[in-house]
Amino acid sequence: MKQSIFIIAFFLFSLAVNAQNQIEICQNKTTHLIAKEKITYVQVGDPDKLIAEVVPEQPNMVRVKAVDDFEGESSLTVVSANRSYSLFVKYSDANKISYQLEEFHGDKAGDLKIGPVPEYLLKELCSQILRDCTQKTIQTKSKKDGIIFRLRNLYLKQDLLFFELEITNTTNIVLDMGAIHWWIDDRKQVKATNAQEYQVEELYRHYKWERIPAKTTLREVVVLPKFIVPDKRILKIELLEKALGNTGRKLTLEVKNETILKANSF
Structure with missing residues (x-):
């Protein structure tokens, strides 16, 4: 009873x-x-x-x-x-x-900011990725005015996605980093008013680079919660340059769901 x-x-x-x-x-x-x-x-x-x-x-x-x-x-x-x-x-x-x-x-x-894995372990896992150069590089990149933004590789561990990014500054001027935004967006947008997008929040970023020196290539690893991209949509990674009057360059990587599903386990 x-x-x-x-x-x-x-x-x-x-x-x-x-x-x-x-x-x-x-x-x-x-x-x-x-x-x-x-x-x-x-x-x-x-x-x-x-x-x-x-x-x-x-x-x-x-x-x-x-x-x-x-x-x-x-x-x-x-x-x-x-x-x-x-x-x-x-x-x-x-x-x-x-x-x-x-x-x-x-x-x-x-502490959701560090996800289900302790921060010290995330740091070690990101360092492990940056030390390992044996994986075949993903051919996803964006170029604009001497800056090359590339997705080198994508890894999966414990329901977390590890995005290995590479930024190359081929110019003689230092690149001041603004922000990196992650969006899931429609592949094709006929009208701006029809755009349906939502932001994916980072859980952890390894180096948090603020400046990319002239003639330099730097790598970074960003950790996001595991997800897949719905049909007819795409993951967009936007790199923004910090500049006066919002005149900085914007480079965008487009990552298909097929790429996410092929993330390397480690």
Whole structure:
């Protein structure tokens, strides 16, 4: 009898938590999640149903929008202030378009910035990749005004993807690194307004180069959570140069799902 009461109580508690952790979105409105502190991780359950990204100008906000009308539910995970919020996302033309993140039930997240592997081990794994030059180089590169941006290799270990990048500065002027952005985007965009993209957050970067000296080639390893790219989409890696008035060069690598599926295990 006591066991039955416990099971019923647990079931009712689960229903209450699920109802509490639900947001509604639609296609013609943008919904925002607002946190008290910086948001460090965002992941959507089904990228064909919704897109979500941290607002660049407001790192404590996430904007969410439906890709199209959909039935049923999807999910959204957001981490802020070392707490993980798992939200159920429903399509509805509701009036509410903003939510306070802390109003939802959240669990202690741990240090997600270094992923499921300790930071000291990530450092050693990245060093191992940079020491090993035996793998055949992936032929994915971008060139612009004397700068060559290349994806050398891609590795998989413990549900993590290790991207080995190479940046070559063939000019006589130092390259000031701006940022490296990771996006999953449509392969073909007929109209800018139809573009559906979402950002993939880095878990760890080995060297964090800020400058590439003249006539120099440097390698870097960036760790991302394991993922695959949905049909008709592509992973874009954008290297931005820091310059006055946003006039810096932008180099973009396009990585197909076939390349990700062939990541080398080590």
